[in-house]
Amino acid sequence: MMGRDLLAIEDLDRADLERILETALRMGEVGRRDVKKVPTLRGRTIINLFFEPSTRTRTSFEIAGKRLSADVVNFSPSSSSLTKAESILDTAMTLDAMDPDAVVVRHKVAGVPKRIADALAAPVINAGDGAHEHPTQALLDLFTVWQEKGRVDGLTVAIVGDVLHSRVARSNLYAFSKLGAEVRLAAPPTMLPAAVESLGVKSYGSLREALEGADVVMLLRIQQERLAGCFFPSIREYAATFGLDRRKLRFAKDDAIVMHPGPINRGVEIAHDLADQRPSVILDQVRNGVAVRMAVLYLFAGRSPRDAARREG
Amino acid sequence: MSAVEPGSAGSGGGGSRSTGPATRSDGVERVVLDDVAIRRALVRIAHELVERNESLDDLYLVAIPNGGVPLARQIAANLASIAGVEVPVGILDTTLYRDDLVSSGERPPLRRTEMPSAVDGRTVVLVDDVVSTGRTIRAAMDALMDFGRPRAVQVVGLVDRGHRELPIRIDYVGKNLPTQRSERIELRGLEGGLDGPLEVVVRRQPAEGEGAE
Numbered sequence: 001m002m003g004r005d006l007l008a009i010e011d012l013d014r015a016d017l018e019r020i021l022e023t024a025l026r027m028g029e030v031g032r033r034d035v036k037k038v039p040t041l042r043g044r045t046i047i048n049l050f051f052e053p054s055t056r057t058r059t060s061f062e063i064a065g066k067r068l069s070a071d072v073v074n075f076s077p078s079s080s081s082l083t084k085a086e087s088i089l090d091t092a093m094t095l096d097a098m099d100p101d102a103v104v105v106r107h108k109v110a111g112v113p114k115r116i117a118d119a120l121a122a123p124v125i126n127a128g129d130g131a132h133e134h135p136t137q138a139l140l141d142l143f144t145v146w147q148e149k150g151r152v153d154g155l156t157v158a159i160v161g162d163v164l165h166s167r168v169a170r171s172n173l174y175a176f177s178k179l180g181a182e183v184r185l186a187a188p189p190t191m192l193p194a195a196v197e198s199l200g201v202k203s204y205g206s207l208r209e210a211l212e213g214a215d216v217v218m219l220l221r222i223q224q225e226r227l228a229g230c231f232f233p234s235i236r237e238y239a240a241t242f243g244l245d246r247r248k249l250r251f252a253k254d255d256a257i258v259m260h261p262g263p264i265n266r267g268v269e270i271a272h273d274l275a276d277q278r279p280s281v282i283l284d285q286v287r288n289g290v291a292v293r294m295a296v297l298y299l300f301a302g303r304s305p306r307d308a309a310r311r312e313g
Numbered sequence: 314m315s316a317v318e319p320g321s322a323g324s325g326g327g328g329s330r331s332t333g334p335a336t337r338s339d340g341v342e343r344v345v346l347d348d349v350a351i352r353r354a355l356v357r358i359a360h361e362l363v364e365r366n367e368s369l370d371d372l373y374l375v376a377i378p379n380g381g382v383p384l385a386r387q388i389a390a391n392l393a394s395i396a397g398v399e400v401p402v403g404i405l406d407t408t409l410y411r412d413d414l415v416s417s418g419e420r421p422p423l424r425r426t427e428m429p430s431a432v433d434g435r436t437v438v439l440v441d442d443v444v445s446t447g448r449t450i451r452a453a454m455d456a457l458m459d460f461g462r463p464r465a466v467q468v469v470g471l472v473d474r475g476h477r478e479l480p481i482r483i484d485y486v487g488k489n490l491p492t493q494r495s496e497r498i499e500l501r502g503l504e505g506g507l508d509g510p511l512e513v514v515v516r517r518q519p520a521e522g523e524g525a526e
Contacts, residue, residue: 026423038409
């Protein structure tokens with residue numbers, strides 16, 4: 001059963017995931033209306049607390065909150081007193097004293113959302129913490145696959161790229177495994193976590209083998225600046241061996257779809273012509289992100305224990 | 314208020330059924346409208362719709378799920394055979410417009426919304442199975458206004474059980490059914506679709522009723 005916070009896909013069970021997907025399906029309909037707004041969270045306040053820069057995820061949460069009529073406040077370090085050496089926890093507790101109904105947290109260090117959740121009255125939603133998890137990204141990926149394929153059970157999902165540093169990979173690994181898909185990881189050996197097999201997934205050092213019979217190819221972003229020369233010889237080398245183009249995609253199933261959490265490095269993880277059209281569903285992922293985050297806010301925002309106390313009172 | 318939850322819609326089988334661990338099985342439940350009575354009421358309501366609306370061309374039946382859906386479809390079929398008109402049927406979930414979400418800890422599941430036709434300028438007929446406080450109809454009207462500007466809104470309630478808390482009038486009533494607040498009214502047989510037998514039952518809640526609205 002879902003807890004008060006959404007910190008990790010690892011914490012959820014199959015029924016939770018299905019409930020979020022069903023809710024997102026209904027929220028998607030709201031997004032297709034002329035008036036894309038329902039009064040559900042009217043009078044509720046959601047704080048986007050982003051210690052790490054992010055335009056896409058933050059905007060997606062902002063639109064999701066606004067479509068549910070919540071008041072959404074964005075708070076990021078550059079515009080805050082963090083520069084004055086206020087601790088992360090102090091900042092969070094200060095915001096909490098303003099009685100938000102949910103706090104969406106992103107931080108470059110794994111575990112920070114959990115620390116904040118332990119200290120706050122408001123429910124906390126993890127929007128990505130270090131190399132730990134990025135639950136709403138995995139949920140929107142699940143949702144996209146479910147929409148495309150009509151099921152998740154029994155599918156083969158190949159996750160390609162920097163698995164080691166990727167919270168997206170980790171969350172997706174849990175999400176797809178929990179719903180009965182076979183998850184494969186493909187990366188240069190330096191970018192595969194040790195003992196990954198213990199998580200029940202298979203890892204491959206060759207893209208071709210990993211793609212064999214795959215229904216879904218999920219590419220991860222390569223952080224070029226940080227990794228080139230360390231984990232692989234060069235960007236060109238990576239693009240040649242693990243970059244996806246139409247020719248390599250032929251190893252996957254005929255109706256395989258291609259996904260990427262964005263922002264994409266064109267010509268690195270994915271060929272130019274493949275990024276913009278079927279079978280790539282990258283923009284569908286973005287669209288579904290709003291519906292999924294509406295579902296998450298609907299299910300989590302304003303369900304704090306403080307709420308229960310108010311009700312008794 | 315729709316008292317019908319997907320899970321509680323029963324597995325059919327008619328007649329004598331024991332519901333879970335109910336302590337008093339005698340007189341706990343009685344059928345107030347059987348399938349024949351429901352169908353008869355829906356034919357009458359279709360006739361009333363024809364009688365009270367000058368033009369049937371701009372009529373739009375909008376069902377409140379789950380219970381309203383088979384009822385609206387049946388009314389549309391009746392209108393087709395009585396007056397030869399094809400009236401569109403939409404489905405409008407009211408959950409996101411409920412006024413009690415703030416106080417409820419668990420969020421209720423969302424249901425389908427499918428509005429195949431535009432609402433503007435049409436006479437929209439909301440169809441619900443059980444009307445009581447009027448709060449669901451209020452929510453439905455708010456939701457409807459987000460889809461456009463209907464020329465008029467009318468309401469069909471298969472069962473009107475009273476206990477109104479808002480100034481909402483039901484224009485077409487299948488059956489007025491004075492009830493205790495502690496009783497629960499359910500439309501059963503929804504999984505059967507259009508052809509499956511429907512029935513409306515009244516259930517007395519054992520004291521401290523669980524799952525009461």
